[in-house]
Amino acid sequence: MRPFKILKGISLPLMRINVDTDCIIPSREMKRVSKTGLGEGLFAGWRYKEPISRTPDPEFILNNVKYAGAQILLSGMNFGCGSSREHAVWAMIEYGFRVIIAPSFGGIFYNNCVRNGLLPVTLPENDIGLLVEWIIQNPRQNQLTIDLEKQIVSGPEVMAFHFNISPQDKDMLLQGLDMIDVTLLCQDDIMAFEKKDGQDRPWAKLA
Amino acid sequence: MAARTLFEKIWNGHIVAELGEGADLLYIDRIFLHERTGAIALKGLTEKNRPLRHPENIFCTIDHIVDTFPGRTDETQVPGGKEFIQTTRKSALSAGITLFDIDDPGHGIVHVISPEQGIVLPGLTLICPDSHTCSQGAFGALAFGVGSTEVEHAMATSTLRLERPRTMQVLFEGELRKNVTAKDMILFLIGQYTAIGGSGYAVEFCGEAVTNLNMEARITLCNMAVEFGAFTGMIAPDEKTYAYLEGRSYAPKGEHWHKALKDWQGLKSDDKAIFDKRITIAAEDISPMITWGTNPGQAMAIDARVPDPVKMNDKHNRAAAEKALNYMDISPGTKLTNLVISGAFIGSCTNSRLSDLRRAGRILKGRKVADGVRAICVPGSQRVKQEAEAEGLDKIFKNAGFEWRESGCSLCFYAGGESFGFQERVVTSTNRNFESRQGPATRSHLASPETVAASAILGRIAGPDDLNSLNGVMGRNDIAKPNDREGQ
Numbered sequence: 001m002r003p004f005k006i007l008k009g010i011s012l013p014l015m016r017i018n019v020d021t022d023c024i025i026p027s028r029e030m031k032r033v034s035k036t037g038l039g040e041g042l043f044a045g046w047r048y049k050e051p052i053s054r055t056p057d058p059e060f061i062l063n064n065v066k067y068a069g070a071q072i073l074l075s076g077m078n079f080g081c082g083s084s085r086e087h088a089v090w091a092m093i094e095y096g097f098r099v100i101i102a103p104s105f106g107g108i109f110y111n112n113c114v115r116n117g118l119l120p121v122t123l124p125e126n127d128i129g130l131l132v133e134w135i136i137q138n139p140r141q142n143q144l145t146i147d148l149e150k151q152i153v154s155g156p157e158v159m160a161f162h163f164n165i166s167p168q169d170k171d172m173l174l175q176g177l178d179m180i181d182v183t184l185l186c187q188d189d190i191m192a193f194e195k196k197d198g199q200d201r202p203w204a205k206l207a
Numbered sequence: 208m209a210a211r212t213l214f215e216k217i218w219n220g221h222i223v224a225e226l227g228e229g230a231d232l233l234y235i236d237r238i239f240l241h242e243r244t245g246a247i248a249l250k251g252l253t254e255k256n257r258p259l260r261h262p263e264n265i266f267c268t269i270d271h272i273v274d275t276f277p278g279r280t281d282e283t284q285v286p287g288g289k290e291f292i293q294t295t296r297k298s299a300l301s302a303g304i305t306l307f308d309i310d311d312p313g314h315g316i317v318h319v320i321s322p323e324q325g326i327v328l329p330g331l332t333l334i335c336p337d338s339h340t341c342s343q344g345a346f347g348a349l350a351f352g353v354g355s356t357e358v359e360h361a362m363a364t365s366t367l368r369l370e371r372p373r374t375m376q377v378l379f380e381g382e383l384r385k386n387v388t389a390k391d392m393i394l395f396l397i398g399q400y401t402a403i404g405g406s407g408y409a410v411e412f413c414g415e416a417v418t419n420l421n422m423e424a425r426i427t428l429c430n431m432a433v434e435f436g437a438f439t440g441m442i443a444p445d446e447k448t449y450a451y452l453e454g455r456s457y458a459p460k461g462e463h464w465h466k467a468l469k470d471w472q473g474l475k476s477d478d479k480a481i482f483d484k485r486i487t488i489a490a491e492d493i494s495p496m497i498t499w500g501t502n503p504g505q506a507m508a509i510d511a512r513v514p515d516p517v518k519m520n521d522k523h524n525r526a527a528a529e530k531a532l533n534y535m536d537i538s539p540g541t542k543l544t545n546l547v548i549s550g551a552f553i554g555s556c557t558n559s560r561l562s563d564l565r566r567a568g569r570i571l572k573g574r575k576v577a578d579g580v581r582a583i584c585v586p587g588s589q590r591v592k593q594e595a596e597a598e599g600l601d602k603i604f605k606n607a608g609f610e611w612r613e614s615g616c617s618l619c620f621y622a623g624g625e626s627f628g629f630q631e632r633v634v635t636s637t638n639r640n641f642e643s644r645q646g647p648a649t650r651s652h653l654a655s656p657e658t659v660a661a662s663a664i665l666g667r668i669a670g671p672d673d674l675n676s677l678n679g680v681m682g683r684n685d686i687a688k689p690n691d692r693e694g695q
């Protein structure tokens with residue numbers, strides 16, 4: 001997984017609440033047993049004029065040239081709710097996003113982000129509102145810096161917001177670790193647990 | 208020992224190692240996969256040459272994109288669907304895990320067959336790369352949905368690295384009114400407390416109205432915990448739970464069964480246990496419910512009027528409601544019971560079990576689906592289907608004009624294959640009313656199976672009570688005989 005340390009980039013405000021993973025990547029866009037080939041399907045239901053076509057809908061913000069190359073997505077509460085499909089995260093990464101800033105996230109989606117190097121930043125709604133306002137008023141200076149080490153989102157002006165992230169998630173992102181390797185270092189703990197558990201709960205074992 | 212909640216007892220009993228700052232390495236007892244998100248996890252492990260730690264604990268089904276027409280094969284209307292199905296089968300067989308293939312008598316939707324087979328048990332941790340895994344919390348298990356990467360981790364290590372969620376108790380006090388079901392309970396809760404009301408919490412459902420529910424209805428209640436935003440939902444096991452599980456294929460047998468029963472006695476929240484949050488609901492306040500918008504929190508009593516976004520204080524809620532009403536083509540202030548429908552669907556992991564079909568069948572018996580309504584029933588598993596057929600339910604559905612299908616997720620979600628069609632209005636027993644969930648621009652209204660059945664008959668949105676007052680063919684008591692109600 002690609003580590004995340006610091007990023008400066010254009011942000012795109014998709015100010016809707018409850019953006020679910022069906023919207024992020026409709027199931028019809030998951031065409032192969034693969035983590036790739038999903039970028040084109042990102043927000044397909046909103047991005048294209050008809051469900052099957054690939055004609056961009058100019059009304060949808062992703063198609064607005066002002067935001068071309070955006071790496072940061074700003075959105076409303078409960079972003080990524082719904083289906084557990086990790087394809088939603090893979091699609092966002094393939095499209096080019098590295099950070100999502102929202103007041104809250106769907107729980108499974110949040111974990112999926114962290115495990116794929118996409119940084120989910122939780123900020124209060126008001127702070128996000130200020131950022132969005134600023135971006136809309138100063139489109140030419142649409143540059144935010146996200147510093148994971150310091151846990152700070154900052155704009156070119158004085159605006160800077162601290163965000164919280166659990167130490168475990170932060171570490172995973174900063175180091176871009178494969179967590180299976182890390183957990184396999186706990187082999188002894190796992191074996192000790194299984195030994196004791198086998199005696200305590202024989203009924204729970206399938207042989 | 209300090210008083211603990213059901214959740215804490217199971218969580219604490221599964222800690223392999225503490226990772227610091229509230230995170231634990233948690234032991235995972237059972238893993239279930241399906242072809243839509245599971246095949247990719249198996250593939251991921253094979254590519255990295257990583258063995259499965261306990262293949263005997265891993266199960267797989269092919270439920271999501273398989274066709275549900277009679278005589279189905281690996282061919283499916285979903286683009287690329289055949290590849291998903293065949294890759295899943297191949298990877299499952301070479302990984303040595305248990306597969307419930309398309310032609311297996313145990314086939315069905317993951318959250319329907321896991322209980323049927325006794326794979327989920329009280330006190331276990333169970334995960335699946337599927338958000339509705341919380342359904343299985345109905346058995347007093349800690350069951351929750353994860354992503355594909357997490358499931359790879361669990362298959363390779365039998366553990367997950369997790370942060371402990373907070374705990375919430377949702378207490379349904381008193382008794383439900385007639386024709387009010389578990390589906391209405393959960394829609395009521397989400398309607399009142401929003402789709403993020405449960406965010407970050409493991410929710411335990413308790414109270415008289417919950418313990419009165421049969422096991423199948425309890426699954427329905429827990430099924431939509433994720434629509435409430437919760438980490439999971441759960442219900443303490445009791446005699447009904449044990450009776451349901453005894454003798455099931457993967458349930459413990461003999462001495463192990465007796466030891467299990469003993470252990471399970473302690474699986475309940477202690478009287479003095481402290482929850483981080485508590486919600487109390489009077490069960491008698493709940494009516495048959497229906498959704499009017501595009502998230503499950505946009506729900507109301509079926510005889511209420513659609514709220515007016517202008518009157519909403521929160522600007523985001525207002526914007527979301529406006530967008531939803533526009534998508535649904537509904538005006539504020541109207542009654543949904545006037546809306547004509549063109550689709551009716553009974554199925555999905557929410558409401559596709561035998562008792563659901565019985566209750567809907569009671570309404571459909573001797574009646575006909577209205578002209579212009581495409582009505583479909585998809586039993587949740589082959590076992591449900593067979594049991595339903597053994598008591599003649601298939602005939603009742605078919606005579607009424609319903610299609611009667613093979614088991615699977617089917618029209619619960621649109622994957623590029625079958626759909627309810629552009630802007631069609633559908634009353635559905637499923638759990639998600641998101642935009643285009645059941646087809647491009649399809650307008651989905653979530654409700655109980657009895658409401659779906661009544662709506663199909665009348666050709667417009669209608670609750671089971673409407674049917675009585677309209678044509679008086681049956682007395683009120685005929686619609687839900689006591690022995691078919693969920694509270695058994």
Ligand code: SF4
Pocket residue numbers: 271316317337339554555556557615616619620637638
């Ligand atoms: S029935 Fe619907 S909600 Fe349930 S697992 Fe299948 S697709 Fe998901």
